[in-house]
Amino acid sequence: MTASLVLYGSPLSPFQRKVEAVMALKGLDYDCEDVNVMGMPDWYKEISPLGRIPSLRDRDIAEEGAAGTITDSSAICGYLEKRQPEPAVYPVDAFDHGRALWLEEFADTGMAMVGGMGVFRPIIFNLFQRKDPDLETARKSWNEKLPPLYDYLEAQLDGRPHFIGDAITIADIAVASQIAQTDMIAGLPDKSRWPGLVAHYQAMRAHECFQRNNAGCDKIIAKVVPEKFDLS
Ligand SMILES: N[C@@H](CCC(=O)N[C@@H](CS)C(=O)NCC(=O)O)C(=O)O
CATH class of the missing domain: 3.40.30.10 (Glutaredoxin)
Incomplete structure (x- = not known):
């Protein structure tokens, strides 16, 4: 059906x-x-x-x-x-709603430019085309451009399980979706520097709502990146 x-x-x-x-x-x-x-x-x-x-x-x-x-x-x-309004993924409170949209944008634009375009693509797109991975670009993004973004998110979370309120919103989903992009290639952000963000990402990745996508990605990535790259 x-x-x-x-x-x-x-x-x-x-x-x-x-x-x-x-x-x-x-x-x-x-x-x-x-x-x-x-x-x-x-x-x-x-x-x-x-x-x-x-x-x-x-x-x-x-x-x-x-x-x-x-x-x-x-x-x-x-x-x-x-x-399908329930369960809501956008907060009802006006200010929280605005903040959720901002964090979604932060992830979709800021994180995607660095993690997606600067780490994932230079490696995966090259491998798909049977070229050497561009590790120089990936390392620069990983070591210099991602840390300030993670610092910002760590402060926004401030040790809480969700960015806004006490339920999953689009902010949690959008940020975790982008961290997953670099996790597939290079693993987790440094847990000693961003403990709250890593805990948040791990909880989100384990959530039921990501399982179908995780399975689809794992299947493709296992063939192209059997071992994650060390970009440190
Ligand atoms: N703002 C768009 C961004 C979508 C986007 O950039 N998608 C990438 C793939 S992850 C794409 O289609 N790129 C086309 C290309 O590289 O030619 C959205 O939120 O859907």
């Missing part, structure tokens, strides 16, 4: 991971269809004019073409929150 929702993209995308976790947390069933970012098909470019994954189709709205689709993980999560 097909699900109403279908996600176009790849489990390796941190943005797809964020959307999958939100759908799982809300108990929404979904199908996944792979779209290769290194050679996007024309039908997909019609859905995603900026040429990015993921995009969501709600088959209850339209089964083909651009109709019934939403692209961009933040737009998708906003849609899902309205479509």
